[in-house]
Amino acid sequence: MTVDAREWDADACERGVRQLFTVAEDLDRAYRRLGVAGTALADWRGAAATVARPRMRLATLRVSGLAGLLRQAADAVRSGLGGVADAARLAVAQSPQEAAESIALAVSVDRRMASGLAAVDSVPGPVRLPDPDRTPADVARWWTALPPHLRRRLIEQQPAALGRLAGLPADVRDEANRRQLTTLLRQLRAERDRIFAVVPPVPLVLARTAVLRSMLAVAESVERALAARPRARLFTLDLDGAGRVAIGLGDVDQARHVAVLVPGMGADALHGVGGTVDRAEHVLAEAGRQSAESTAVVAWVGYAAPSWRQVPFATRARAGGRLLTADLQALDAGRSADGGGPAHVTLVGHSYGSTVIGAATRSGPRRADDLVLLGSPGVLADDVGELGLSGRRVYVGEAPFDPVADLGAFGADPGDPGFGATPVRADPEPGLPLPVRLTEAHSHYFDPGSESLRNVARVVVGHDTVVTHPGQAA
Amino acid sequence: MPELYVEPQVLEDAGRSLTAERSTLTEAAGAVVPALGTIAAALPGSRTAAAATQTGAALAAALRSAAAELAQLAAALTAAARDYRAVEHGIAVGIERGGRRT
Numbered sequence: 092m093t094v095d096a097r098e099w100d101a102d103a104c105e106r107g108v109r110q111l112f113t114v115a116e117d118l119d120r121a122y123r124r125l126g127v128a129g130t131a132l133a134d135w136r137g138a139a140a141t142v143a144r145p146r147m148r149l150a151t152l153r154v155s156g157l158a159g160l161l162r163q164a165a166d167a168v169r170s171g172l173g174g175v176a177d178a179a180r181l182a183v184a185q186s187p188q189e190a191a192e193s194i195a196l197a198v199s200v201d202r203r204m205a206s207g208l209a210a211v212d213s214v215p216g217p218v219r220l221p222d223p224d225r226t227p228a229d230v231a232r233w234w235t236a237l238p239p240h241l242r243r244r245l246i247e248q249q250p251a252a253l254g255r256l257a258g259l260p261a262d263v264r265d266e267a268n269r270r271q272l273t274t275l276l277r278q279l280r281a282e283r284d285r286i287f288a289v290v291p292p293v294p295l296v297l298a299r300t301a302v303l304r305s306m307l308a309v310a311e312s313v314e315r316a317l318a319a320r321p322r323a324r325l326f327t328l329d330l331d332g333a334g335r336v337a338i339g340l341g342d343v344d345q346a347r348h349v350a351v352l353v354p355g356m357g358a359d360a361l362h363g364v365g366g367t368v369d370r371a372e373h374v375l376a377e378a379g380r381q382s383a384e385s386t387a388v389v390a391w392v393g394y395a396a397p398s399w400r401q402v403p404f405a406t407r408a409r410a411g412g413r414l415l416t417a418d419l420q421a422l423d424a425g426r427s428a429d430g431g432g433p434a435h436v437t438l439v440g441h442s443y444g445s446t447v448i449g450a451a452t453r454s455g456p457r458r459a460d461d462l463v464l465l466g467s468p469g470v471l472a473d474d475v476g477e478l479g480l481s482g483r484r485v486y487v488g489e490a491p492f493d494p495v496a497d498l499g500a501f502g503a504d505p506g507d508p509g510f511g512a513t514p515v516r517a518d519p520e521p522g523l524p525l526p527v528r529l530t531e532a533h534s535h536y537f538d539p540g541s542e543s544l545r546n547v548a549r550v551v552v553g554h555d556t557v558v559t560h561p562g563q564a565a
Numbered sequence: 566m567p568e569l570y571v572e573p574q575v576l577e578d579a580g581r582s583l584t585a586e587r588s589t590l591t592e593a594a595g596a597v598v599p600a601l602g603t604i605a606a607a608l609p610g611s612r613t614a615a616a617a618t619q620t621g622a623a624l625a626a627a628l629r630s631a632a633a634e635l636a637q638l639a640a641a642l643t644a645a646a647r648d649y650r651a652v653e654h655g656i657a658v659g660i661e662r663g664g665r666r667t
Contacts, residue, residue: 107604118593128579
C-alpha cells in the first residue's frame with residue numbers, strides 16, 4: 092500500500108484519541124458504580140442469589156475489560172501522533188529528500204498504529220508485570236491498556252513491585268508505596284523488638300541493628316512527612332543501601348508545572364526527607380501565590396547525598412544524575428499513561444544538588460525546561476552550552492556571603508558572567524538577623540518571604556520574565 | 566418458598582444502578598464509532614484508517630452486548646424484588662387470617 096501523508100491531519104487524530112480516553116473514563120466510573128451495586132447484594136442468600144451474583148460480577152468485569160480495550164486503542168493511535176504530524180509536514184515540503192522521508196515515516200508509523208489497533212480485540216493473557224528491561228514508556232502503555240479491576244488487583248497484591256515500576260502514574264505509585272511503607276514499618280518494628288529481646292547482643296546482631304535502625308529511621312521520616320500531608324504522593328520508596336525517597340506535593344500527574352527539588356550535602360534519605368519536603372512545601376505555596384496555574388513540587392531525596400568527606404568529589408553527583416534522569420523519564424511516562432501530556436518541568440538544585448542536576452542535564456536524554464541553581468559549587472560544565480540549554484533557561488541564585496556559591500569546585504562558577512546563565516536575586520527574607528545572614532547564608536534560599544523563594548517560584552510557574560536580578564529592587 | 570435474606574428495596578436499587586450503567590454503555594457504544602471514525606478520516610489511505618474502522622465496529626458491538634447483559638440483569642433483579650414483595654405480602658395475609666381464626 093502506498094501511503095500519502097499530505098492529507099493526514101494529526102490534530103483531528105488527537106481529537107479522536109481524546110474522545111476514546113474520555114469514553115474509557117466513563118466506563119471506569121461505570122465499573123466502580125457496578126462494583127458498589129454488587130457489594131450491596133452481598134447479604135442476599137438463596138438460589139436466585141447464587142445465580143445472579145456471579146453473573147453480575149462477570150458483567151462488571153466485562154465493563155472493566157472494555158475500558159482497558161478502549162484505552163489500548165487510544166494509546167495505539169496516540170503513540171503515533173508525533174510521527175503523523177512529522178510525516179504530514181514533510182509530505183508538503185518541496186524537496187524530494189523530504190518527500191521520501193515522509194513516505195518512509197508514514198509507512199512506518201502507519202504500520203505501528205494499525206498493528207496496535209489490530210491487537211485491541213485479542214484476548215488478554217494472564218497479568219504479568221513488564222520485564223525489567225522495559226522502558227518507562229513501555230510500562231506506561233502496558234498500564235494504560237490494563238482494565239481497572241486488574242490494576243486494583245496488582246496494587247493490592249504486588250505493591251512492592253508496582254511502587255518501583257518506572258512509568259506508572261504518580262497516583263498509582265503512591266498507593267502502592269504507601270501500602271509497602273505500612274508493611275515495611277510493621278516488619279522492621281517487629282524485627283527491632285525481636286533483636287532487642289536478645290540478651291546479650293552478639294556482634295552479628297549488632298551489625299544488623301545498625302542497618303535496621305537506619306531503614307526504620309528513613310521509613311519513619313517518610314511516615315511523618317506523609318502524616319502531615321495526606322495528599323502528598325509517595326513517588327519513590329527504597330530503603331535499601333543509602334535509601335531513595337521522592338515525595339510529590341500537588342498533582343504530579345496532571346499539574347501544568349512540575350518542579351523537582353534536589354537537595355545537597357547531608358540530605359540523603361536518612362537525614363533529608365523532612366527538610367526537603369518542607370522546602371518543597373514552601374515552593375508550592377509561593378507558586379500558588381505567583382500563578383493560578385496548577386503546580387506540583389517533588390521533594391527528590393533520590394540519591395546518596397554526600398557527607399563532608401565525600402563532598403569534594405563529583406562521584407555521587409554523577410551517580411545521582413543518572414538516577415535523576417531515570418526518575419524524570421519515569422515521571423514523564425507516568426503522566427502519559429491514560430492520555431496525559433507533558434509538564435513544564437523545572438529542576439531546582441541547592442548546593443551539591445545543583446551539581447547532580449548538572450550531571451543529569453549533561454548526560455541524560457530528558458532535559459528539563461528550566462534549571463534553577465542555588466548556592467551552586469558548579470554543575471560539571473564550563474558554560475550553559477554544555478548543559479544543552481540556552482542561558483535564558485538556566486537561572487543562578489547566589490545569596491550575599493554564601494561561601495559555597497563562589498567555589499566553582501565542579502566546573503566553572505555558574506554565577507560567573509562567562510558561564511552564560513541568568514542571574515536572579517537570592518536574598519534571604521529581610522527579617523533575618525545580620526549574624527545569621529553572615530554565617531548561614533547558604534541555608535536560607537527557600538525561606539518563606541525571601542526574594543530567593545519568590546524567584547524560584549516565578550521560574551517554576553513560567554513567569555520567568557518577572558524574576559528579579561541582582562541589584563534590582565524586589 | 567424462597568429464602569428471603571435481602572430487602573427487596575436493595576434489589577430494586579441494584580436494578581436501577583444496572584439500568585443506569587446500561588445507558589452508559591449504550592452511549593459509549595455510540596461514541597466509540599465516531600471517535601475511531603475521526604481517526605480513520607484523519608488518515609486517508611492508511612492501514613490505520615481501515616483498522617480504526619474495524620476496531621470501532623468491534624468495540625461498539627462488544628459494548629452493546631455488555632449493555633444488553635446489564636439490561637437482562639436489571640430486569641431480573643427488579644422482577645426478583647417484585648416477587649419477594651408478593652411472597653412477603655402473601656405470608657403476612659396468611660398470618661393475619663390465621664390469627665383471626667384462633
